[in-house]
Amino acid sequence: MKKITFIISLLGLVMSTSAFAVKWDMPTPYGDGNHPTQVAKFFAEEINKQTNGNLNIIVHSGGSLIKHPEIHRAVKSRQVQIGEVFIGRLGNNHPVFKLDNVPFLATDFDSAEKLYQASKDELAKQLKKDGLILLYTVPWPPQDLYSNKSVDSLADLKNLSMRTYSPTTSRLADLMGTTPVNVPFSDIAQAFATSVIDAMVTSPSTGVNNQSWDYISHFTTINAWIPKNMVFVNKRYFDKLDLKTQAILTGAGAAAEKKGWELGRKLAVEHTKILEEKGMKVSAPSEKLNRELREIGQVMVGEWLKEAGAAGQKIIDNYKK
Numbered sequence: 001m002k003k004i005t006f007i008i009s010l011l012g013l014v015m016s017t018s019a020f021a022v023k024w025d026m027p028t029p030y031g032d033g034n035h036p037t038q039v040a041k042f043f044a045e046e047i048n049k050q051t052n053g054n055l056n057i058i059v060h061s062g063g064s065l066i067k068h069p070e071i072h073r074a075v076k077s078r079q080v081q082i083g084e085v086f087i088g089r090l091g092n093n094h095p096v097f098k099l100d101n102v103p104f105l106a107t108d109f110d111s112a113e114k115l116y117q118a119s120k121d122e123l124a125k126q127l128k129k130d131g132l133i134l135l136y137t138v139p140w141p142p143q144d145l146y147s148n149k150s151v152d153s154l155a156d157l158k159n160l161s162m163r164t165y166s167p168t169t170s171r172l173a174d175l176m177g178t179t180p181v182n183v184p185f186s187d188i189a190q191a192f193a194t195s196v197i198d199a200m201v202t203s204p205s206t207g208v209n210n211q212s213w214d215y216i217s218h219f220t221t222i223n224a225w226i227p228k229n230m231v232f233v234n235k236r237y238f239d240k241l242d243l244k245t246q247a248i249l250t251g252a253g254a255a256a257e258k259k260g261w262e263l264g265r266k267l268a269v270e271h272t273k274i275l276e277e278k279g280m281k282v283s284a285p286s287e288k289l290n291r292e293l294r295e296i297g298q299v300m301v302g303e304w305l306k307e308a309g310a311a312g313q314k315i316i317d318n319y320k321k
Helices: 002-020 035-050 068-076 095-101 109-129 167-175 185-193 204-209 235-240 243-277 287-320
Strands: 022-027 055-060 082-086 132-139 144-147 161-164 179-182 199-202 218-220 228-234 281-283
Touching: 035 055, 035 132, 035 228, 035 243, 055 243, 068 082, 068 228, 095 109, 095 167, 095 287, 109 132, 109 228, 109 243, 109 287, 132 235, 132 243, 161 167, 167 179, 167 287, 204 243, 218 243, 228 235, 228 243, 243 281
Parallel strands: 022 055, 022 082, 161 179, 161 199, 218 281
Antiparallel strands: 082 228, 132 228, 144 199, 144 218
């Protein structure tokens, strides 16, 4: 009789544990080979392990569950609990999201991290208005110039079609004398193959993951800016967790952010080397091109400050301290 009672109690414990287990869906925009997705899976595994499976986050990579343009809305509307987006895609929502794509303001990882810390409070504030909590960011390597010819000045780009992916990159394309064409990550190769675009400014990682050497010849290391992805959770779902699980979630977010920034720095070097090994002509920008691009950067910083107002000026002041 005691044995039967023990078995019944054990079954009750298992059923109770299972009943309290929570599953979250996490849509991400990039494929499994991309480092932000690898960081997302590390994040999910840490949470699953530390909560003994009581919070199980399922990563849906490559837009397989929800396409990139819809992820922010899906988390905001509680269609899913957590998600990842490229920060600059939300540029039309508030100027702080545009800052992530402003070129020639923070052009190396140390300055990009400093700019992130200066803007983090405002990022969190704007996400909070949508009922979202910022958990972590992952930087891409610096944004460089891909073209099918040598580019020594902006005149060499005039009237070409430039791939864009955010409001700020569209403005950059305009100022560079090119025609902006919005092309998602997954369609880059097809867009080049069909002459929809002639050039793009993006990271060496994007080039490697899309095997850009198959359709483009030149890579100029202009180091325009270092954009980031961000992961956020719907606050209502977060608040339903017990305090211990909340702490695990934020702790895993901090660990994922550290891992993401380390990977970004590492891949900036490794992926540029791969592009060269695959036969692309990798070169530093000419003095003239460098000067012209930085003049564009000054224009865009000024435009951003005008739009962002006092809050934007505070961010820039803190960044420059």
